[in-house]
Amino acid sequence: AQKITQTQPGMFVQEKEAVTLDCTYDTSDPSYGLFWYKQPSSGEMIFLIYQGSYDQQNATEGRYSLNFQKARKSANLVISASQLGDSAMYFCAMREGTEYGNKLVFGAGTILRVKS
Amino acid sequence: DGGITQSPKYLFRKEGQNVTLSCEQNLNHDAMYWYRQDPGQGLRLIYYSQIVNDFQKGDIAEGYSVSREKKESFPLTVTSAQKNPTAFYLCASSADRRNTEAFFGQGTRLTVV
Numbered sequence: 001a002q003k004i005t006q007t008q009p010g011m012f013v014q015e016k017e018a019v020t021l022d023c024t025y026d027t028s029d030p031s032y033g034l035f036w037y038k039q040p041s042s043g044e045m046i047f048l049i050y051q052g053s054y055d056q057q058n059a060t061e062g063r064y065s066l067n068f069q070k071a072r073k074s075a076n077l078v079i080s081a082s083q084l085g086d087s088a089m090y091f092c093a094m095r096e097g098t099e100y101g102n103k104l105v106f107g108a109g110t111i112l113r114v115k116s
Numbered sequence: 117d118g119g120i121t122q123s124p125k126y127l128f129r130k131e132g133q134n135v136t137l138s139c140e141q142n143l144n145h146d147a148m149y150w151y152r153q154d155p156g157q158g159l160r161l162i163y164y165s166q167i168v169n170d171f172q173k174g175d176i177a178e179g180y181s182v183s184r185e186k187k188e189s190f191p192l193t194v195t196s197a198q199k200n201p202t203a204f205y206l207c208a209s210s211a212d213r214r215n216t217e218a219f220f221g222q223g224t225r226l227t228v229v
Contacts, residue, residue, distance in 0.1 A: 006158075033215050043204060045220035052215050091158060093218075101166030104149055104210070104218055105175075108158035 003027065004092050004107035011112050013082045020067070021077040021110045023092030032096040034075040036066065039089040039109070048090075051075055082114045118143045122207050122221035129194070129201070129228050137192045137224045139207035145219075146212040148190040152176060153204040153223075165190055166212055194226065202228045 005024045013019035025034065036048040051059045051066045059066040067076040079086055092107040120141040129135045139148065147166050151159040161174030165184040179198025184190055190209075194201045204225050210218040 035217055043223045043225075045206065045208070047217040047219075050215065050217055093159075098172075100170075100172040101164075102147060102212060103161070103164060103172075103174075104147075104208070105161055106151070106159040111156075 003096075003105045004094055006092055006107035006110050008110045009108075011110055013079075013086075013112065013114055015084060015114055015116050016081055018078060018080045019082055019112065021079070021090050021092075021112065023075045023077065023107060025073050025075060025092070025094050027073075027094065027096045029096040032094055034066070034068070035093040035095070035104075036064070036075075036077045037091045037093060037106075038086075039091065041088070045091075049077070079112075084114050084116060087112060087114045120207060120209050120219050120221040122205075122224050124224060125222065127224055127226045129226060131228055132196045134193055134195050135201075135226065137194065137205055137207075137226070139190045139192065139221060140188055141190075141209040141219075142188060143209055143219060144187070145209035146187070147210045147218075148184070149208040149210075149218065150174075150180075150182065150190070150192045151206045151208065153206060155204075159206060162192065201226055 032053045034051045038046040049061045049064045051068045063080045065078045089109045091109045095104045123138045149164045150162040160176050163182045165171035181193045206223045207221045208218040
């Protein structure tokens, strides 16, 4: 079964507008972590934001915020005031416990294109 | 500077040959991971290791092998049994806690010729 689902293969947003990238997850572990990464065309992976399963507040990091809805198993990334440099692939990831330790799995990604 | 280093950046392999991708980290991280990424696709977990001399299969381990003889090093061997090895390979490391992000290397692009 898919652990991390990103239903939007691609998104367009106008420069300076906000955009939401969707992510749903599936786990039976009560303690888990959710992450968002950005991958520009260069291929590097850039960490953006983290949300823990027990965190009461939604995480924020500058223009990035995470809309965490635990009951719905949803962890959407919101990018405010989009910039041309935000054009990239975005991945949602989850770290959960297994009998062998913590496993880190990724979704299929969403390509974001910012239009000027 | 602390970081995670993958080498080489580009690698060409003939069909039927084994090839080993290097991954070294000096971040004192316990956990290390190998992922495969195909064009326009997500990252799929090949192997992961939480501790020296121990590692676990991920979702697509067939045709790959790893070792973890040292904490700093987690090399990946792509064997001739891997039917479609051409891909971008990413290595990552992290502290073995759920609230810490993983740090990635720059990746190795493997092409079978």
